[in-house]
Amino acid sequence: MSREVSGFAEGAVNMTEENQPKQTTEEEVSEEDRTTSLGLFNFAEAFWRAAHILAKAEVEGGHADSPVRTLYYHAIELYLKALLRQSYSVDDLKNKFGHKFSRLATEAEANGLTFDDEDRNVLALMGDRDVVMRARYIRTGSATFHTLEALERTCKSLRENVGELLRKAKVPVRL
Numbered sequence: 477m478s479r480e481v482s483g484f485a486e487g488a489v490n491m492t493e494e495n496q497p498k499q500t501t502e503e504e505v506s507e508e509d510r511t512t513s514l515g516l517f518n519f520a521e522a523f524w525r526a527a528h529i530l531a532k533a534e535v536e537g538g539h540a541d542s543p544v545r546t547l548y549y550h551a552i553e554l555y556l557k558a559l560l561r562q563s564y565s566v567d568d569l570k571n572k573f574g575h576k577f578s579r580l581a582t583e584a585e586a587n588g589l590t591f592d593d594e595d596r597n598v599l600a601l602m603g604d605r606d607v608v609m610r611a612r613y614i615r616t617g618s619a620t621f622h623t624l625e626a627l628e629r630t631c632k633s634l635r636e637n638v639g640e641l642l643r644k645a646k647v648p649v650r651l
Contacts, residue, residue: 513561520554545611548627555634556580578603598630
């Protein structure tokens with residue numbers, strides 16, 4: 477049983493300005509420190525889960541699949557960058573790789589990621605930036621798009637394979 481002393485339970489600390497933990501500002505913590513493999517992996521998870529749920533909703537009409545594809549494409553990009561963040565700085569991820577899916581995939585493979593033929597097909601078509609951009613912006617005319625099932629499967633594959641590689645690197649991802 478604790479005993480109250482001057483308005484505080486015994487053993488409690490009065491959090492005056494002098495003994496409060498120092499709050500860090502965003503400027504004090506660099507982008508390099510804030511953008512980790514774990515953070516990128518978890519962000520990919522959020523986009524993949526949102527795409528998965530929206531795909532299951534089977535929304536009909538017009539371009540209903542475009543937002544779902546956009547979520548899948550972004551999840552795929554983030555899974556690849558989560559792995560590459562182990563070897564590259566945030567600036568390198570932005571400047572060297574950006575949204576270039578073929579570069580991301582090639583470098584991820586050089587860093588131990590394996591792709592099956594279906595993953596390669598998805599990533600190859602994503603290498604054509606027009607496909608990714610057309611999921612985000614309306615443009616008339618015919619185009620070839622991934623099926624939502626193919627994107628779902630590739631996200632699951634990347635999730636498992638990148639997750640395992642990150643775990644081996646002692647990154648505490650949850651699968």
